[in-house]
Amino acid sequence: MANNSTQTAPLLQRIGWCGELPPLTAHATVVRVSAQHRAGYEVHDGTQTFNAQPAPKFLKRNLDPAERPAVGDFVVIEAGTPPHIVQVLPRRSVLTRAAAGERYARQNIASNVDVVLVLTGLDGDFNAARIERYLALIEGSGAHAVVVLTKRDQVDQADTDAAVAALGERLPAGTPIHAINAKDAASVAALAVHLAPGVTAALVGSSGAGKSTLTNTLLGEARMATAATRATDGHGRHTTTHRALLSLPCGACLIDTPGMRELKLTGDEDLELFADIDALTEQCRFADCSHGNEPGCTVRLAIEEGELDPARWQHYLKLHGQREEQAARFEERLGTPREPLRTQKHRGWQERE
Numbered sequence: 001m002a003n004n005s006t007q008t009a010p011l012l013q014r015i016g017w018c019g020e021l022p023p024l025t026a027h028a029t030v031v032r033v034s035a036q037h038r039a040g041y042e043v044h045d046g047t048q049t050f051n052a053q054p055a056p057k058f059l060k061r062n063l064d065p066a067e068r069p070a071v072g073d074f075v076v077i078e079a080g081t082p083p084h085i086v087q088v089l090p091r092r093s094v095l096t097r098a099a100a101g102e103r104y105a106r107q108n109i110a111s112n113v114d115v116v117l118v119l120t121g122l123d124g125d126f127n128a129a130r131i132e133r134y135l136a137l138i139e140g141s142g143a144h145a146v147v148v149l150t151k152r153d154q155v156d157q158a159d160t161d162a163a164v165a166a167l168g169e170r171l172p173a174g175t176p177i178h179a180i181n182a183k184d185a186a187s188v189a190a191l192a193v194h195l196a197p198g199v200t201a202a203l204v205g206s207s208g209a210g211k212s213t214l215t216n217t218l219l220g221e222a223r224m225a226t227a228a229t230r231a232t233d234g235h236g237r238h239t240t241t242h243r244a245l246l247s248l249p250c251g252a253c254l255i256d257t258p259g260m261r262e263l264k265l266t267g268d269e270d271l272e273l274f275a276d277i278d279a280l281t282e283q284c285r286f287a288d289c290s291h292g293n294e295p296g297c298t299v300r301l302a303i304e305e306g307e308l309d310p311a312r313w314q315h316y317l318k319l320h321g322q323r324e325e326q327a328a329r330f331e332e333r334l335g336t337p338r339e340p341l342r343t344q345k346h347r348g349w350q351e352r353e
Helices: 009-013 128-138 157-170 185-194 211-219 272-282 298-304 310-334
Strands: 028-037 040-044 049-054 074-078 084-088 094-098 106-111 115-121 144-150 177-179 200-205 244-247 253-256
Touching (some): 040 244, 094 128, 106 200, 115 128, 115 211, 128 144, 128 157, 128 272, 144 157, 144 185, 144 211, 157 177, 185 211, 200 211, 272 298, 272 310, 298 310
Parallel strands (some): 049 084, 115 144, 115 200, 144 177, 200 253
Antiparallel strands (some): 028 074, 028 244, 040 049, 094 106, 244 253
């Protein structure tokens, strides 16, 4: 464990720190949370990993989970046996989702992330709508998304090209898309442009998408457990059971996450990945067009003329509906009145001026 007298910002830059160190007391040190377990945390000081416990204030039952330390956080610890985390430093980004279950709560997936690698297999795991949902969660996090299609070695080149082309038409312009064989270092080298020294990347994707396989290839050693996907449905087993931050030989840091069964929106998403559809809705003749039988509906016209994929339109409606529902649940929990979202419609046709 580095002490305050020897710790320097360049030491922490090895594990993704940006900027100058904050003022610290004589017995305090800045470290990064590299893993979280039921028994406490693992933290890294730029040279080594060791265990730390949260201060009592982080254990209060009514504390917002977002205020507790999370993987990727830079925190201040004070010396002790074991050391204790006493402060979470401001986050430059945070990847969040609504936690699974009926009771509304927000769950931090990872903090201080620069790039999120969204993994989807080119086998039976491929699902364009799921990729859009990941991008919706990422777009407001402060990180940028990179789509990684794995298992290129298991499908024909024509099918790979078709999948890349289809995503290129469906996702926002400029979204990086890479098709790779996660077991092949030469193939994985295409991701190097996103993994510069000091960058923190997070891996997200369903079970069996190849996150642990890709992690091992990037590490250059088989450190993460892997398992074959089920032949019946192409889904994988959960070999990663908790989030963990790893240092890569290239100088970047990587946060591997467990496969996520549920990807609930938080209610804060702007859904900018559907900006083109939003632009269409603004061109409808009536401001409150429901895009059904109203005259002058540009959305319906775009679908009829093949300019808008009906499946993408339905997913647009689905995600907007879920965002509205989650926003209402969050505001109900806070006891605050809810403002109508821009996708809410009112009865009656109101022609645009």
